[in-house]
Amino acid sequence: EAPGGKAAVDKPSKEEYAVAKWIRENVPSKKTKFVSHNVEYFTGSRAVTALLEKSPWNKTILETRDQVVEFLDVMLRHKFFHRAKKIVMTEEELNKRRALKKKGIKECCGGAHSGVQHKEPPKEKEKDKEKPKEKEKDNDGEKEKESAEDKEEENKENQPKKGAKIRLEMHMEQYFVDCNDAYVWIYEPIPFYYWFFGTLVVLGAIAVCLFPLWPPTIRHGVYYLSVVAAGFFVFILALALLRVVVFCALWVLTLGRHHFWLFPNLAEDVGFFESFWPIYQ
Numbered sequence: 001e002a003p004g005g006k007a008a009v010d011k012p013s014k015e016e017y018a019v020a021k022w023i024r025e026n027v028p029s030k031k032t033k034f035v036s037h038n039v040e041y042f043t044g045s046r047a048v049t050a051l052l053e054k055s056p057w058n059k060t061i062l063e064t065r066d067q068v069v070e071f072l073d074v075m076l077r078h079k080f081f082h083r084a085k086k087i088v089m090t091e092e093e094l095n096k097r098r099a100l101k102k103k104g105i106k107e108c109c110g111g112a113h114s115g116v117q118h119k120e121p122p123k124e125k126e127k128d129k130e131k132p133k134e135k136e137k138d139n140d141g142e143k144e145k146e147s148a149e150d151k152e153e154e155n156k157e158n159q160p161k162k163g164a165k166i167r168l169e170m171h172m173e174q175y176f177v178d179c180n181d182a183y184v185w186i187y188e189p190i191p192f193y194y195w196f197f198g199t200l201v202v203l204g205a206i207a208v209c210l211f212p213l214w215p216p217t218i219r220h221g222v223y224y225l226s227v228v229a230a231g232f233f234v235f236i237l238a239l240a241l242l243r244v245v246v247f248c249a250l251w252v253l254t255l256g257r258h259h260f261w262l263f264p265n266l267a268e269d270v271g272f273f274e275s276f277w278p279i280y281q
Contacts, residue, residue, distance in 0.1 A: 012078040015061065019071070020080050020187050022055055023047055034084065034168045034184055041084065041168065041182040047072065048178050065178065073176035080187040083171040086180075094165065240266060 027047045029040045048068045052058055062068045076082065089097075168182055176183075211219070243262040250260045264281040265274055 012075070012080070015057070016071075016075050016078060016080065019051070019055070019057065020075065021189055023050070024185070024189065026050055026054060029185070032168060035170075039168075039184050041184045042081075044072075044176065044181050044183055045178055047183070069176055069178050076174065076176045076183070081183045081185050083174055083176070084168040084182045084184050085171045086166045086182050087169055089165045089167055093167075236266075239263065 023042065027042050027050050029042045031038060031040050033039070034041075048065060051062050051068050052065060055062060062071060168184065171181065211222075214222075239262075243266065246262055247260060250258050261281050263276055263279065265277065268275065
């Protein structure tokens, strides 16, 4: 529950952060692409079951399934995660995705967008046909009121089968439901090594500022290391210039028939040793 009204909604409690960390560590999550971003998501029913059976709060604030659902709903409103729909991909979408991968084009929900473009006119017609039906529903009070239980049953019936390839779409109803819907993580706890290396950077900056107070032997060693580093940097620049000169010279002499590169991976996004291999191409 969220005691305290508006103040509780604005600021998540310590228990919510602790539960979020526990879910990330103990509830299985999967990785996928969502609106061209790599995201992690978990299944709602699995999180509820894990919190009831294994969590340290199952005898205090999370004793029943309803309490867990209410607590996770508060976490959803505090932007720890958001609800998404699992859409089973059709054969057409899978074929289009494979074609895009073969062409080397990065997919940004391409299959979904291309499918929507072809189906826009019929959807508009369906909406026009559904307008009188919506007016009838507005007049009929009994049809307007749909219970939450009926919606949950529909969600369970519409769940994708095991082994089927799915994609995620934003769910229009952003509240937590105890079902097999996907919940995409927004909250990412800061790993311990971030704090460790951040502390080392701060200490290193302080040590550099205190350079005049270092012992003479250490200062001489740092000087020689800086000379070696500067020489290596000049060597890389000279090598990059040399490879361009060699390429242009051979290209002109052969009238554009030969393209010869020394160290072709020198400027590529690869490891240090991979940058110097192969020697030529």
